[in-house]
Amino acid sequence: MRFVLQVKNEQLKNVHLIFRLAIYDIKGQYQLHYLGWLWQILNPIFQVALYWFVFGFGIRKGSPVGDTPFLVWLLVGLIPWFFVGPSILQGSNSIYSRITLVSKMKFPVSILPTINLVTNSFNFFSMMLILVIILAVNKINAGLYLLQLPYYLLCLYIFLFAVALLFSTISIIIRDFQLLVQSGMRMVFFLLPIVWRMDNLPPLYVNILKLNPVFYLIEGFRHTFLGGGWFFEELTYTAYFWSITLFVLFLGSYMHIKFRNKFVDYI
Amino acid sequence: MKPKIVFENVTKTYTLYEGKFEKLFDLFTSKRKKNKTFYALRNISFEVYEGETIGIIGVNGSGKSTLSNLLAQVLPPTSGKITIDGETSLIAISVGLNNNLTGLENIELKCLMHGLRKETIKEITPKIVEFADIGDFIRQPVKNYSSGMRSRLGFAISVHTNPDILIIDEALSVGDETFYEKCLAKMDEFKKQGKTIFFISHSITQVRSFCDKVIWLHHGKVESFGGIGQVIRQYKQYISWHNKLSEEEQKKYKSDMMAKQLIPTGQNDNVGSPVKLQRRSEKAKKKPEKKGNSVILTALFLSIVISAYMMIKDGFPHAASASKGIENTEKHADVQQASKKTPAQKEVRMVNQEGFVRENQMELFNDSEKKNLMMSLNFSKKVMVLEEMDQLYKIRLDDGTEGYTDQKNISFLDDHSDTKKLAMNEILPITPDVFSETYQFYLAYINKKEEKIKTDLRGLTNESEQNSHEKLLEFGNRQIYYRINNGISTALIVEGVDTNAPEFSQLSEYAILKDEQGNFGLVQTEQNQIIYNKINGSLTIEMK
Numbered sequence: 001m002r003f004v005l006q007v008k009n010e011q012l013k014n015v016h017l018i019f020r021l022a023i024y025d026i027k028g029q030y031q032l033h034y035l036g037w038l039w040q041i042l043n044p045i046f047q048v049a050l051y052w053f054v055f056g057f058g059i060r061k062g063s064p065v066g067d068t069p070f071l072v073w074l075l076v077g078l079i080p081w082f083f084v085g086p087s088i089l090q091g092s093n094s095i096y097s098r099i100t101l102v103s104k105m106k107f108p109v110s111i112l113p114t115i116n117l118v119t120n121s122f123n124f125f126s127m128m129l130i131l132v133i134i135l136a137v138n139k140i141n142a143g144l145y146l147l148q149l150p151y152y153l154l155c156l157y158i159f160l161f162a163v164a165l166l167f168s169t170i171s172i173i174i175r176d177f178q179l180l181v182q183s184g185m186r187m188v189f190f191l192l193p194i195v196w197r198m199d200n201l202p203p204l205y206v207n208i209l210k211l212n213p214v215f216y217l218i219e220g221f222r223h224t225f226l227g228g229g230w231f232f233e234e235l236t237y238t239a240y241f242w243s244i245t246l247f248v249l250f251l252g253s254y255m256h257i258k259f260r261n262k263f264v265d266y267i
Numbered sequence: 268m269k270p271k272i273v274f275e276n277v278t279k280t281y282t283l284y285e286g287k288f289e290k291l292f293d294l295f296t297s298k299r300k301k302n303k304t305f306y307a308l309r310n311i312s313f314e315v316y317e318g319e320t321i322g323i324i325g326v327n328g329s330g331k332s333t334l335s336n337l338l339a340q341v342l343p344p345t346s347g348k349i350t351i352d353g354e355t356s357l358i359a360i361s362v363g364l365n366n367n368l369t370g371l372e373n374i375e376l377k378c379l380m381h382g383l384r385k386e387t388i389k390e391i392t393p394k395i396v397e398f399a400d401i402g403d404f405i406r407q408p409v410k411n412y413s414s415g416m417r418s419r420l421g422f423a424i425s426v427h428t429n430p431d432i433l434i435i436d437e438a439l440s441v442g443d444e445t446f447y448e449k450c451l452a453k454m455d456e457f458k459k460q461g462k463t464i465f466f467i468s469h470s471i472t473q474v475r476s477f478c479d480k481v482i483w484l485h486h487g488k489v490e491s492f493g494g495i496g497q498v499i500r501q502y503k504q505y506i507s508w509h510n511k512l513s514e515e516e517q518k519k520y521k522s523d524m525m526a527k528q529l530i531p532t533g534q535n536d537n538v539g540s541p542v543k544l545q546r547r548s549e550k551a552k553k554k555p556e557k558k559g560n561s562v563i564l565t566a567l568f569l570s571i572v573i574s575a576y577m578m579i580k581d582g583f584p585h586a587a588s589a590s591k592g593i594e595n596t597e598k599h600a601d602v603q604q605a606s607k608k609t610p611a612q613k614e615v616r617m618v619n620q621e622g623f624v625r626e627n628q629m630e631l632f633n634d635s636e637k638k639n640l641m642m643s644l645n646f647s648k649k650v651m652v653l654e655e656m657d658q659l660y661k662i663r664l665d666d667g668t669e670g671y672t673d674q675k676n677i678s679f680l681d682d683h684s685d686t687k688k689l690a691m692n693e694i695l696p697i698t699p700d701v702f703s704e705t706y707q708f709y710l711a712y713i714n715k716k717e718e719k720i721k722t723d724l725r726g727l728t729n730e731s732e733q734n735s736h737e738k739l740l741e742f743g744n745r746q747i748y749y750r751i752n753n754g755i756s757t758a759l760i761v762e763g764v765d766t767n768a769p770e771f772s773q774l775s776e777y778a779i780l781k782d783e784q785g786n787f788g789l790v791q792t793e794q795n796q797i798i799y800n801k802i803n804g805s806l807t808i809e810m811k
Contacts, residue, residue, distance in 0.1 A: 028367040240574035247567040
C-alpha cells in the first residue's frame with residue numbers, strides 16, 4: 001500500500017512539472033516539421049480514412065452498423081484506441097528513453113510515464129472534440145448515457161498509468177519487453193471490436209477476448225457515445241476490470257520503487 | 268564546523284555477468300554464483316566541509332566518474348553510508364539537453380527539472396544566456412550546436428540553478444580559454460558564497476589553480492587526500508615512475524591492479540560482509556509490510572481469476588454483441604429471432620405490431636391449445652399481433668375478433684418494403700390480351716358502386732354470393748371479376764394469367780410478402796397492391 005501512496009504523492013507534488021514537461025515534449029516532437037503540431041491531427045485522420053476505406057467500404061460495403069453510420073461507429077472506438085495504443089507503447093519506453101536526461105540529477109522518475117500520458121492527452125482531447133462535432137452533425141445523441149463519460153475517463157487514466165508504470169519498469173530491466181509490447185499492441189488492435197463487430201463469433205470467444213481490459217474501455221466509450229448500456233449493468237465485467245487494473249497498479253508501484261535506484265545500473 | 272559531505276566506508280561494486288541471462292537470473296535469486304564483482308570504489312571514507320573546493324584526480328578507470336555519480340546521488344552505494352547536507356548539481360559534458368529544442372527552451376526545461384519556480388526561471392534566464400554567451404545560437408535547436416557551445420550552455424544552466432554542492436565532471440575541458448576564465452570567476456564567486464565544489468579533471472594545472480584540497484583516486488581507493496601541494500607532488504611522482512616503466516611492465520602493473528579490484532563473489536573479504544548483513548537487517552525490518560503487500564496482491568489476483576471465470580463460464584446477457592447500442596433497431600426481425608431462439612419459453616411477451624397473413628386459408632383458433640377452429644383467413648390479410656407466446660401469436664382482426672395462430676403464418680413487413688415497387692406495365696405481359704389492352708379502364712372501376720359497374724360494363728356473365736357481405740361480379744368474356752363488399756367494388760380479379768412466363772417469376776422477386784410454397788405473393792405498384800395466385804393463375808388488384 002505504501003508504494004502506491006508514494007507514487008501517487010510524487011505525481012500530485014509535481015503536477016506543474018508534469019504539464020510543463022509534457023508541453024516541451026510536444027514542442028520538441030514537432031519542432032522539425034513544417035506542419036508542426038498539425039501532424040497530431042493529420043496522422044490520425046489518415047489512419048481513420050484508411051480503416052474506413054478498408055473495413056467500412058471494402059468489407060462492409062458501406063453499410064451502417066445498426067442505425068449508426070460506420071464512420072461514426074469506427075471513430076467512437078478508434079479515438080480511445082489512438083490514446084491507449086501510443087500511451088502504452090511510449091509509456092513502456094518512457095523511462096528508458098529519458099533516463100540519460102534525468103539520471104544526472106535528482107528527479108522523481110515515476111512522473112515520466114505520467115508526462116507521456118499527458119502528452120498523448122492533448123491529442124486525445126482534440127480528437128474527442130472532433131468526435132463531438134461529428135456526432136452533432138449526424139444528430140446522434142446518446143442522452144443520459146453521456147453521463148458515463150467521467151467514469152470511463154477515470155478508468156482509462158488509471159488503467160493507462162498503471163500499465164505504463166509497470167511496463168516502463170520491466171522494460172528497463174529486460175529490454176526485450178519493449179519489443180514484445182510493440183508486437184503485442186499490434187495484435188491487440190485487431191482483437192478488439194474497433195474496426196469490426198464481433199457478432200458472428202460464438203459468445204465463448206467473445207468472452208475470452210473480453211478478458212483484455214482495453215475491451216472494457218472501448219465498449220464503454222461506445223456505450224457512452226452511442227447509448228445502449230450502463231457500466232453497472234455488467235457488474236462482473238466491471239469487477240474484473242478493476243481487479244486487473246489495481247493489480248497492475250500495485251505490482252507496478254512495488255517494482256518501480258524497488259528497482260528505481262538501480263535503473264542506471266541496468267542500462 | 269559541520270561537515271557538508273561525509274563518506275563512511277563507501278563501496279560501489281558492479282557485478283560482471285558472463286551473459287545476459289545471468290543478469291536476469293541474479294534478479295530473482297539471492298544466490299550469487301560464479302559471477303565476478305568489480306570494485307569500482309572500495310572502502311572510501313572522507314569528510315568535506317562547507318566552502319571547500321575539492322579536486323579529484325586519478326588515471327583513467329580509477330573511479331572518478333563513479334565517485335561523482337555517488338556525490339550527485341545518481342547512483343546508490345553498494346555499501347557504506349553517504350551523508351550529504353544540501354542540494355547537489357552535477358555538471359558533465361552535454362548533460363541531458365533535448366536536441367530538438369532551442370537553447371532557450373532547454374534552459375526552461377532543465378530549470379523546471381531542477382525544481383525551480385516559474386518566477387525564478389524568468390529571473391535567471393537572461394543571466395544564463397549572458398553567461399553561456401553563444402549569441403543568436405540560443406534560439407537554434409541544440410543539435411546545431413558545437414560541442415563547446417553545448418558544454419557552455421550546460422554549464423551555464425547548472426551553475427545558475429543555485430546548488431549548494433557543485434560537481435564538475437571534466438566539463439571545462441572543452442571550453443576555450445575565455446570561457447575557462449569566466450568559469451574560474453564564477454567558481455570564485457561560489458567559493459565566496461561558501462559553496463562546496465568538487466572538481467574532477469585530468470588537468471593538474473586546472474586543479475592547482477583553484478582547488479583547496481585534492482583526492483587522488485587510484486584503482487578504486489583513496490591513495491591520498493590532503494593539501495594541494497602534497498597530493499599533486501605524490502601524483503606527479505607516480506606518473507613519472509609509471510612512464511619510466513617499459514611497455515610490458517606498464518601492462519603487467521595495470522592488470523595486477525585490475526585483478527585486485529576484481530574479486531569472485533562468494534570469497535568476499537571483509538568488505539562484502541557488511542553489505543549482506545545490512546541487507547538482511549533491512550529484510551527483517553520490512554517483513555510485516557511485505558506480508559501486507561503480498562496479501563493485497565494475492566487478493567487482487569484471486570479477484571481477477573474469479574471474475575474472469577465467471578465471465579467465461581456463463582457469460583453475461585449481452586455477450587454476443589460487441590456493442591449493444593445497435594440492438595434496438597429492426598425490431599421486427601428481433602421479435603422473430605428472439606422467438607426462434609427460445610422455443611421453450613412459456614412466458615407471454617407483448618408485441619403490438621401490424622402483421623400480415625402469409626398463408627392462404629390460414630387457420631385461426633380461439634384458444635391457445637389450437638383445439639377450436641374459429642375461421643380461416645386469406646393470404647395477405649392485415650392483422651394486429653398482440654402477444655407472442657410459445658410458437659403462437661395472439662392476433663386481432665379489423666372487426667375486433669381475437670384468436671391464436673402459429674407464428675410461421677404471420678409475417679412483419681420489413682422497412683424496405685416501400686422501395687420494392689413494380690410498374691403496372693411490367694405486369695401486363697402475363698395478363699390476357701383482353702385485359703392488358705384496356706387495363707386502365709378496368710382499374711378505374713375499383714372502389715366504385717356496384718350499380719355503376721353493372722351499367723357501364725356490359726357482359727356480366729355471373730353474380731355469385733361468397734358470404735353475407737361479399738359477392739363476385741363475373742365478366743367471363745373479359746376474364747375479370749369485381750369483388751363487391753357491401754355494394755362497393757374493393758378488388759379487381761384477373762384470371763388466365765400466364766404463370767409460366769418469366770415475368771411471373773419476376774413478381775415473386777418483388778413480393779414483399781410470400782407464402783412458404785411460393786404460390787401466393789403480394790407486390791406493390793405506385794397505386795395498387797396486387798396478390799398473385801399461382802394455383803389458379805389469377806391476380807387480385809386492390810387500391811392501396
